[in-house]
Amino acid sequence: MISAEKIPNNVNLSGNKRLQRALEHWQPKYIQWWRDMGPQGFQDYHQVYVRTAISVDPEGWAHFEYVKLPEYRWGIFLADPTHDRRIGFGDFFGQPVWQEVPGEFRNQLRRLIVTQGDTEPASVEQQRMLGHRCPSLYDLRNLFQVNVEEGRHLWAMVYLLHSYFGRDGRDEAEELLERQSGNRDKPRILEAFNEPIDNWLDFFMFTMFTDRDGKSQLMSLSESSLDPLARTTRFMLTEEAHHMFVGETGIARILERTCQLMKEAGFSGDVRRMGGIDIPMIQKHLNQWFSLSLDLHGSEVSSNAASYFANGLKGRAKEDTYDDHVVKNAYYNMEFFEQGRPVTKDVLLRNAMNEVLRDWYVGDCAAGVVRWNRILEAHGMSDRLNLPDRKFNRNIGMYAGFKFDPNGVPISQEEWDRRKYEWLPSTKDGEYLLSIMAEPIYEPGKFANYIAPPRRGINQHPIDFEYVRTEQ
Numbered sequence: 219m220i221s222a223e224k225i226p227n228n229v230n231l232s233g234n235k236r237l238q239r240a241l242e243h244w245q246p247k248y249i250q251w252w253r254d255m256g257p258q259g260f261q262d263y264h265q266v267y268v269r270t271a272i273s274v275d276p277e278g279w280a281h282f283e284y285v286k287l288p289e290y291r292w293g294i295f296l297a298d299p300t301h302d303r304r305i306g307f308g309d310f311f312g313q314p315v316w317q318e319v320p321g322e323f324r325n326q327l328r329r330l331i332v333t334q335g336d337t338e339p340a341s342v343e344q345q346r347m348l349g350h351r352c353p354s355l356y357d358l359r360n361l362f363q364v365n366v367e368e369g370r371h372l373w374a375m376v377y378l379l380h381s382y383f384g385r386d387g388r389d390e391a392e393e394l395l396e397r398q399s400g401n402r403d404k405p406r407i408l409e410a411f412n413e414p415i416d417n418w419l420d421f422f423m424f425t426m427f428t429d430r431d432g433k434s435q436l437m438s439l440s441e442s443s444l445d446p447l448a449r450t451t452r453f454m455l456t457e458e459a460h461h462m463f464v465g466e467t468g469i470a471r472i473l474e475r476t477c478q479l480m481k482e483a484g485f486s487g488d489v490r491r492m493g494g495i496d497i498p499m500i501q502k503h504l505n506q507w508f509s510l511s512l513d514l515h516g517s518e519v520s521s522n523a524a525s526y527f528a529n530g531l532k533g534r535a536k537e538d539t540y541d542d543h544v545v546k547n548a549y550y551n552m553e554f555f556e557q558g559r560p561v562t563k564d565v566l567l568r569n570a571m572n573e574v575l576r577d578w579y580v581g582d583c584a585a586g587v588v589r590w591n592r593i594l595e596a597h598g599m600s601d602r603l604n605l606p607d608r609k610f611n612r613n614i615g616m617y618a619g620f621k622f623d624p625n626g627v628p629i630s631q632e633e634w635d636r637r638k639y640e641w642l643p644s645t646k647d648g649e650y651l652l653s654i655m656a657e658p659i660y661e662p663g664k665f666a667n668y669i670a671p672p673r674r675g676i677n678q679h680p681i682d683f684e685y686v687r688t689e690q
């Protein structure tokens with residue numbers, strides 16, 4: 219089952235000695251990065267019950283075992299090739315897909331791969347302290363599962379860089395280990411990946427909203443004419459789904475517990491007095507991570523996005539569900555903000571590709587919020603969570619530089635300054651969250667007071683299974 223090679227793979231790595239040597243040269247640097255920047259305090263004395271991809275078929279994909287984190291078998295897996303796959307969109311629609319990088323698109327493709335690759339180690343860095351504040355062993359294990367898979371996603375991008383981009387690609391692979399989340403001199407490329415994630419409410423919101431941006435991007439890259447990129451990202455999507463599961467169910471379990479505490483408090487709403495997380499606090503964190511993740515989709519009108527589409531590098535999510543894959547003369551009706559008020563205008567659809575992907579993303583997020591609200595409803599609560607308007611708290615695109623409230627109503631800078639912390643987490647909120655997470659819970663089957671247990675355990679194990687073992 220598990221290949222005996224140093225780097226598990228389904229790309230016949232041993233058949234390409236040069237590439238194999240290059241990756242084996244990069245591997246120890248990666249492990250060193252993992253030790254330095256991966257989960258702090260969980261490198262040497264803990265066995266974690268994780269799922270390791272050892273092949274792309276459903277059985278190989280769900281292989282579970284206890285491993286020490288630095289010994290996780292990070293491998294390279296591409297989804298199976300599609301017979302006679304054709305380019306699905308853009309100016310080269312209908313032509314055979316590429317197995318090599320065309321010279322004229324080399325820079326653009328490298329940029330796309332590096333930008334995607336950079337987010338993967340970044341999130342591991344952002345989350346490295348969370349193990350010391352975990353609400354349960356079950357959650358601790360899920361955190362590490364997400365972390366090792368983000369590490370594998372880095373491997374996926376580094377494989378492409380090494381395979382198809384020569385010297386430049388190898389240099390980029392080195393730099394992916396050198397930039398650091400939140401580092402002033404060498405930050406990660408995208409802003410949301412430089413924000414610290416030091417409490418579990420942030421972690422769950424991040425995996426709900428920012429990993430879902432990952433899903434957006436991977437879906438559009440899985441349409442790419444560069445077949446190895448399409449196949450790599452297609453397999454990454456299966457792992458990404460689990461990350462969003464962790465986020466969505468994490469918040470669902472907090473909501474469940476919050477409702478219980480509200481009832482115990484006689485609906486006084488004073489959940490904090492009982493050590494829980496109140497709904498306004500949850501809403502603020504939702505606002506924060508949703509708006510940061512909207513920014514990750516880029517400017518509303520973008521000639522880069524148009525060119526990625528025209529060249530067949532980055533398609534729309536589920537491109538095959540559209541009728542027109544060339545969209546040369548199609549228009550998209552978009553809202554602009556001019557002289558203090560919204561106006562709608564038609565822009566060339568190709569220039570609006572970021573916004574098209576953002577539309578898909580907003581819809582996917584909204585469906586998740588509906589599922590959360592069912593919990594509140596089932597408990598007879600009148601409170602509801604809401605996605606803020608997409609103009610709220612934006613730092614990229616046409617709304618950056620203006621201020622809007624969560625309903626999308628334009629407000630003055632003065633009002634924003636005065637009311638900002640009604641809508642976004644404050645330092646005080648952060649301190650409160652850290653205070654209830656100060657004591658990690660490492661006892662099997664026990665859960666922190668602010669979160670309900672999950673419905674079921676992992677891989678049919680009970681909830682009180684020892685998902686992380688500590689060696690004495």
Ligand SMILES: [Fe+2]
Nearest residue numbers: 338368371432
């Ligand atoms: Fe990822």
Ligand SMILES: [Fe+2]
Nearest residue numbers: 429432458461
């Ligand atoms: Fe992810």
